[in-house]
Amino acid sequence: MKQIFQILKKIIIIVSAILIYGCAVNPVTGSHEIVLMSVEGEKQLGEENARQVAEQMGLFDDPELVSYIQSIGQRLAEKSPYQDVNYQFQIVDLEEPNAFALPGGYVYVSRGLLVLLNSEDELAGVIGHEIGHVAARHSVQRLTRAAPIGLVTGITSAAVGIVSPFLAHTVSGTGSLLNSTILAPYSRTQENDADAIGQLLAIKSGWTPEGITTFLNTLDRETERKGQEGDQFSFFATHPSTPKRVKATEVRAVELNAEKKFQQKRYLIAKNHKAFLNKFNGLIVGSDARQGVIVEQDFLHPTMNIGLTFPGDWKISNQPQYVSAVNKQKDGLLILELQGEGNDPVKAAHDFLNKAKIANQSVSKLSIGGFSASQVTINKSRQEAIITWVAFQKQMFRLTSINKNLAATNRRDIKKSIATFHQLRSKEKMKIKQQRLRIISARSGESISALLKRVGSEWDKESCAIANNLQADVSLKKGQLIKVVISEPFKYGSTEITR
Known part of the structure; x- marks a missing residue:
């Protein structure tokens, strides 16, 4: 009898936790929602998952580029409606284009995503979108719904197994938290909310709100080319996109630009297109040869x-x-x-x-x-x-x-x-090569195919066109800067990024 009493007492703790944390008000929508986690719990869970990301995915070691990403992120985060967490920004060492956020303000973009960017506005749009997920506590909702109760409350399956086998199974949980939750897709409503927050943060911070629209269109072309809709590491696998969603970002950008209170001077960290592209000159593309x-x-x-x-x-x-x-x-x-x-x-x-x-x-x-x-x-x-x-x-x-x-x-x-x-x-x-992104100046009237052949790039013209937000049959202008991928001999004697 005493054992049953103790078990029931622990179940009451679980229910109490739901009642206490479930009364939280979403900082973006203002609505009440059931989130089985306090802000301190969110920070702790974010820290634990950030450690998993570093161990299982790896962080990209390029101090100069990471600093650039962090500068954009921190400026956007200053305008976030959710200030209870310390926002942190990193580049995750994935060759697939993706971005994601963890509870507690951890935001990541992959180096594969950086290859497809063509403006700082696009980059700000992506980072702002992920801040939007944090601000609306989408990542908390996703992790707490997918995570076992025991992970959140500390109650073990042994404590509730006698009363309810089903609850014991819920407490114990199975599977990899990293794969099943961090890379799980958001709902369409959550994606639209994050788009709206990100676009608002962008225009408030000195970038244009249409950056996310341009990037989504580029990513849609790349996804169609690779046929990677089912790839768990691709952006659209975790951030479902529809023509309606993309159109909504386009309409929202027009509305935001029309509001007088947002009509302010743009403030770019990379002062022009050349300076922006040069941030990524030498970026590793595909697999990182340093990892084998x-x-x-x-x-x-x-x-x-x-x-x-x-x-x-x-x-x-x-x-x-x-x-x-x-x-x-x-x-x-x-x-x-x-x-x-x-x-x-x-x-x-x-x-x-x-x-x-x-x-x-x-x-x-x-x-x-x-x-x-x-x-x-x-x-x-x-x-x-x-x-x-x-x-x-x-x-x-x-x-x-x-x-x-x-x-x-x-x-x-x-x-x-x-x-x-x-x-x-x-x-x-001598067989070991490293693919790197290089910025090439085009000749007048040169085609993409001719440019790729001239510089010895292994990219096909469609891949190059998509990465540069161009059509494959475009006639290039003199001095037009084009991103290409070139295989270069691996440089021994250093594990540092070589630009």
């Missing part, structure tokens, strides 16, 4: 100075924390990751076994690529795991394989691939 590149089935990492060849028909995925490959049948997996500092692979293997509480398991000592290594083979539940540690240049690398089909050739392919771990060779280093 994939050349056919070879994974080459220039900053770690290592290489590995994956099996011929396996699909490779390069992530910030690891590189992995899976076979077509999806019953074979191989992962390469940097475990940390170390020079004793046998000790690393034993430390792993002890931590995993795996007893009576032998550790093999071997040499891979001329470097000290160790290996453990674990068979459990009709699956085989081969875990290998390789010591290289005072760093410990770990290769983990999972084989779910012992009758197939997976074991042979896995062991053969593990044996290819090596220090980068001179010929391999």
Whole structure:
């Protein structure tokens, strides 16, 4: 009886939290809404998710460019109707064009989005839009609705399981918070609200309100070209767009420009179009070679100075924390990751076994690529795991394989691939290229195709036209500045951004 009483008491805490936090008034709409979170809770949740973004997605390390983004963001944030949070702005290291916001005022734009911008007004429109989501507490609503109650209240599933199995399931929750909520789409109403807030912030801060309209049209063309509507990392996957929404931003811009109180002088940080484009000259486009590149089935990492060849028909995925490959049948997996500092692979293997509480398991000592290594083979539940540690240049690398089909050739392919771990060779280093955005001055009457051929760009004319907000068959003017992508040799000896 006492246990039931304690459980019911905790459930009352949950209901009380809903009643207390649910009485919050939205700072933008002025309406009451159920948001199971205080401002302090919002800040804490934002901080936790910001840490996940940094760890799982990675932040783009370019102090000069980040400072520019922050300057625009802070000026817009000063006009925000929601001032209970400290707004922070970063560039997330994603090659896909996107932007998103977290509770607590964390706002991100991807470096892939920067490639498509053609004015500071567009950039201000995008950042203002994300501030709008924060100000209207859309990100709080989305995260609290998707997050388990336990994450918000601290109540565990064990505390309520006896009374209600369904509530226990709700408290515990499942899945990755980062993937399921940060990249979840907003509603059309929320998007329209964020557009309106962002456009108002833009014109109040010295930018034109039609910037977001221009960018949405550019992004719509790019999305259609790539056919990436289903890509979870694309802007429109998280920010649904419709012709009606775009038209609404266009009409709103006309109305805002017509209001006398907003008819003030524009104040640009980048004083002209050339200065704006030069902010992005040298920007990394596509995958960041500093994080490793994939050349056919070879994974080459220039900053770690290592290489590995994956099996011929396996699909490779390069992530910030690891590189992995899976076979077509999806019953074979191989992962390469940097475990940390170390020079004793046998000790690393034993430390792993002890931590995993795996007893009576032998550790093999071997040499891979001329470097000290160790290996453990674990068979459990009709699956085989081969875990290998390789010591290289005072760093410990770990290769983990999972084989779910012992009758197939997976074991042979896995062991053969593990044996290819090596220090980068001179010929391999020459293969590593980095795509960068460059600003080119056009010749009179030159076509986009002719310009691309002249500078040796790998971009097709449609991609170039979209990125420059032009039509593909346009005749360029003398001195017209055009963004192009050029593959350049990777510069060794520095991990810093090279402009």
